[in-house]
Amino acid sequence: MKKKIAVLPGDGVGPEVVDQAVKVLDAVGDRFDHFFEYCYADVGAIAIDHYDDPLPEMTLETCLGADAVLFGAIGHPKYDKDPNAKVRPEQGLLRLRKGLGLYANIRPVTTYPTLLHLSPLKEEKVKDVDFVIYRELTGGIYFGDKGRDEKSAFDVCTYTYEEVERITRLAFEAARQRNNKVTCVDKANVLETSRFWRDAVTKIAKDYEDVELDFMFVDNAAMQIIQWPKQFDVVLTSNMFGDILSDEASVISGSMGLLPSASIGIKTSMFEPIHGSYPQAAGEDLANPMATILSAAMMLESFELFEEATAIRTTIRHLLERGIGTAELALENKFSCSQIGDMIAYLLAESASINLTDQSIAQRLSTII
Ligand code: IPM
Ligand code: MG
DSSP: OEEEEEEEEESTTHHHHHHHHHHHHHHHHHHHTOEEEEEEOOOTHHHHHHHSOSSOHHHHHHHHTSSEEEEEEOOOHHHHTOTTOSSOHHHHHHHHHHHHTEEEEEEEEEOOGGGGGGSSSOHHHHTTOEEEEEEEOSSGGGTSOEEEOSSOEEEOOOOOHHHHHHHHHHHHHHHHHTTSEEEEEEOTTTOHHHHHHHHHHHHHHGGGTTSEEEEEEHHHHHHHHHHOGGGOSEEEEOHHHHHHHHHHHHTTTSOGGGOEEEEEESSOEEEEESSOOOGGGTTSSOSOOHHHHHHHHHHHHHTTOHHHHHHHHHHHHHHHHTTEEOGGGOOSEEOOHHHHHHHHHHHHHTTTOOOOOHHHHHTTTTTTO
């Protein structure tokens, strides 16, 4: 298979984690006989520095001309202090979402047995947690009319049936491949848009009678995610609630550095780690590249390369089980960002014969890296 991938490394640790994902994609290409062509483009603070624009036209065109987008991270501390700044890196991301029509943000929350102790929740609550959030990404309060005068301000929240329907169908399809349950999270006791979502989702659910559907108010969901996260399979929700709940859910697994995401687009889809640009660590080769590499696995799945995606996930799981990871995971064997990338690429290229002996780990895998 031949695919063109737009690569947007962005800011902070973005470039170094993206480099590792590209390494791993190349290893997958070698082993499974695919060819990935990469087109690099700027986005975020780096694009502001170069072009005075967080999403230059050229970058959007590169993305639109590609089969998928691999995204690193955006954000720089110089913009964080002033939310009123006219040009901000986040605008690049929001415009990219609109420009590519990225209507569904998918964030899986997975746990790893050797990392349960890193979770702020008790181990017995976290063990076997496995759910996925489907967040609507191009509608709602984020993109409604906004305004202010001296005495007041407003942000309008609007949803059309079509906007609700396309993400709802994706969520139900996903549930069919998982544990057959969708929880739609809203604030239908207060908001008209939420009541509209409920009606639409209830109607669409008739096409998926094999999937269980329940509704939960967002305040309750925020509590349940902490109290009993195992109850969830697919969480379906609007843009703003999804933003908040997915950050809450991201801490369950113990490390932000392990969580990938996919944003499904009308034309091109985008894949990115959920962590930010972590500017303090930029250029230090210590960020965890696994979230970006797992995002690349989600990209492969979108190409219907399921075996390839599974090979990446199995390799990462195996490394974590053997106590191998970047420093923040505080495992037995600490490696740098690029070493983890090298290792995963090596193990993939060598086919599934992953056989790390204690001795090779002790030698810091010197034969490999
Ligand atoms: C996210 C982020 C963005 C959002 C910001 C950076 C605009 O928090 O991707 O979740 O709110 O959607
Ligand atoms: Mg967010």
